[in-house]
Amino acid sequence: MTQTSGVNDVTSNQPPVITVAGAGIRFQRNRSQRRTFKDLFASQARRVRPGEFWALRDINFTVRSGEAIGVVGRNGQGKSTLLKLVAEVMFPDEGSIGVAAGVAPLIEITGGFVDDLSVRENVYLTAGLHGMKKAEINERFDEIIEFAEIGDFLDTPYKHLSSGMRVRIAFAVISRLEEPILLVDEVLAVGDKGFKEKCYRRIEELLAGGRTLFFVSHNERDLRRFCTRGLYLDKGGLVLDGPIDEVIDRYNADYHSNV
Amino acid sequence: MTVAALSRRKWSPFALYRHSLWLLTSRDLKVRYSTSFLGYFWSILDPLVMAGIYWFVFTQVFHRSGGVGHEPYIVFLLSGLLPWMWFTGAVSDTTRAFLREQKLIRSTKIPRTIWVLRLVCSKGIEFVASIPVIAVFAIFTGATLHWEVFLSLLAIAMQAVLITGIGLIVAPLVVFFRDLERAIKLALRFLFYASPIIYSLDNLPGSLPTLAAFNPLSGIFSLYRAAFFPAQTDWFAVIVSAVMSLLILGVGILVFRGSIRSVLKQI
Numbered sequence: 166m167t168q169t170s171g172v173n174d175v176t177s178n179q180p181p182v183i184t185v186a187g188a189g190i191r192f193q194r195n196r197s198q199r200r201t202f203k204d205l206f207a208s209q210a211r212r213v214r215p216g217e218f219w220a221l222r223d224i225n226f227t228v229r230s231g232e233a234i235g236v237v238g239r240n241g242q243g244k245s246t247l248l249k250l251v252a253e254v255m256f257p258d259e260g261s262i263g264v265a266a267g268v269a270p271l272i273e274i275t276g277g278f279v280d281d282l283s284v285r286e287n288v289y290l291t292a293g294l295h296g297m298k299k300a301e302i303n304e305r306f307d308e309i310i311e312f313a314e315i316g317d318f319l320d321t322p323y324k325h326l327s328s329g330m331r332v333r334i335a336f337a338v339i340s341r342l343e344e345p346i347l348l349v350d351e352v353l354a355v356g357d358k359g360f361k362e363k364c365y366r367r368i369e370e371l372l373a374g375g376r377t378l379f380f381v382s383h384n385e386r387d388l389r390r391f392c393t394r395g396l397y398l399d400k401g402g403l404v405l406d407g408p409i410d411e412v413i414d415r416y417n418a419d420y421h422s423n424v
Numbered sequence: 425m426t427v428a429a430l431s432r433r434k435w436s437p438f439a440l441y442r443h444s445l446w447l448l449t450s451r452d453l454k455v456r457y458s459t460s461f462l463g464y465f466w467s468i469l470d471p472l473v474m475a476g477i478y479w480f481v482f483t484q485v486f487h488r489s490g491g492v493g494h495e496p497y498i499v500f501l502l503s504g505l506l507p508w509m510w511f512t513g514a515v516s517d518t519t520r521a522f523l524r525e526q527k528l529i530r531s532t533k534i535p536r537t538i539w540v541l542r543l544v545c546s547k548g549i550e551f552v553a554s555i556p557v558i559a560v561f562a563i564f565t566g567a568t569l570h571w572e573v574f575l576s577l578l579a580i581a582m583q584a585v586l587i588t589g590i591g592l593i594v595a596p597l598v599v600f601f602r603d604l605e606r607a608i609k610l611a612l613r614f615l616f617y618a619s620p621i622i623y624s625l626d627n628l629p630g631s632l633p634t635l636a637a638f639n640p641l642s643g644i645f646s647l648y649r650a651a652f653f654p655a656q657t658d659w660f661a662v663i664v665s666a667v668m669s670l671l672i673l674g675v676g677i678l679v680f681r682g683s684i685r686s687v688l689k690q691i
Binding site for chain 2: 190192193249252253254255256258268270272273274275276277279281282286290293294295296298
């Protein structure tokens with residue numbers, strides 16, 4: 166028994182925090198395609214113009230507060246796109262996506278950091294952009310620095326940090342946002358083993374604290390470790406929505422028969 | 425347990441907008457001032473060198489035979505050149521508003537107009553910070569300050585509206601049409617000579633002043649100049665440029681709204 170398996174019974178009467186109804190998004194197949202002004206603005210139309218494809222289509226699911234969802238699928242089947250839609254950094258072309266609570270996106274976590282500013286300034290900037298007030302950051306600052314094990318480099322420009330340190334400080338900041346929903350997109354593939362484990366423990370702590378997790382990964386062990394429910398995406402559609410073990414088994418079966 | 429405490433952080437949309445806008449604006453300024461040794465002086469030095477060149481060319485070489493501009497010419501020049509720096513700096517930066525911040529835009533969901541507005545603000549703050557330059561020259565040349573200096577506030581508001589409008593049009597379009605970036609640079613160079621910066625509207629021959637009034641910068645610059653040259657204020661030009669600025673802002677909002685979802689997909 167994993168420690169999260171009991172959560173399901175508790176969450177069944179929780180209010181939904183993520184509601185995805187008939188969502189779809191389409192992309193240009195190749196960038197070099199000639200674009201016209203008409204393309205640019207007529208983006209809500211349902212028909213697909215030549216050279217476009219639906220990356221996701223007719224996706225329906227609801228996530229209740231406290232659930233831990235793992236998204237499974239082969240490369241290019243829309244996993245990261247789904248995560249971006251839930252993070253509301255992209256908008257669907259059809260259907261709707263409702264996110265009722267704050268989101269801490271562990272997507273491109275180092276993206277907000279500025280090379281020329283110091284670690285300290287960057288912490289305040291990134292946490293601030295994710296909606297934290299200055300007083301709150303002050304409160305958590307030491308904790309963040311301690312977690313990232315970066316105490317000696319507070320006033321070093323971000324560009325002089327090693328890539329491992331960059332990921333560490335970024336993870337430390339985003340994971341301290343205290344938002345009810347946590348989105349994780351395979352960011353933890355970087356960093357050394359010890360820190361990776363530390364991050365995972367932090368995610369478990371957050372889950373135990375009642376957070377909702379939305380997790381994209383190719384790693385079966387990680388998926389089983391954190392998630393109770395799985396979403397299997399294939400060819401832009403939601404093929405299966407069920408308990409994580411079932412979803413992974415189905416994915417494995419498909420994968421091996423396809424290749 | 426802790427989850428209830430989590431949602432305590434309540435921002436009104438306006439407060440969140442202002443908070444994010446200020447964070448990014450101050451980031452821009454911090455980066456600019458912390459990466460260069462001269463820091464703040466660059467925002468003074470740039471218009472100063474430009475003004476020096478034009479002053480030399482037009483008063484020492486050409487002797488401003490037709491009585492172009494007004495005395496003291498250096499004050500006349502700077503009162504057009506400083507706001508022009510704001511305009512050209514902000515507009516040319518908006519061409520890269522999305523492209524330079526791709527990673528950050530892909531990971532935060534702050535209102536996207538902030539990516540344009542922060543440039544208007546940070547360049548605007550630099551403009552305000554460069555005002556002492558003109559004060560120094562005004563004192564040295566003995567130019568008199570009139571009550572019309574308060575019209576500058578109106579000018580600042582109009583210019584902010586105008587730049588925001590242009591930015592909202594340019595920033596999303598450049599993502600799809602990269603050529604636009606160079607086209608804007610060219611247009612800005614043209615606009616410098618097409619705007620009353622080194623000359624004034626009444627220096628233009630024939631019916632050109634009326635035509636030039638449709639350049640929204642004409643009215644705005646004439647308001648700035650009113651501080652030292654009250655006769656410069658051309659209310660026809662001011663009204664035209666106010667209408668033009670609001671019109672451009674309206675178009676900007678429409679373009680931005682219509683194209684933002686495609687922009688987010690593209691970057």
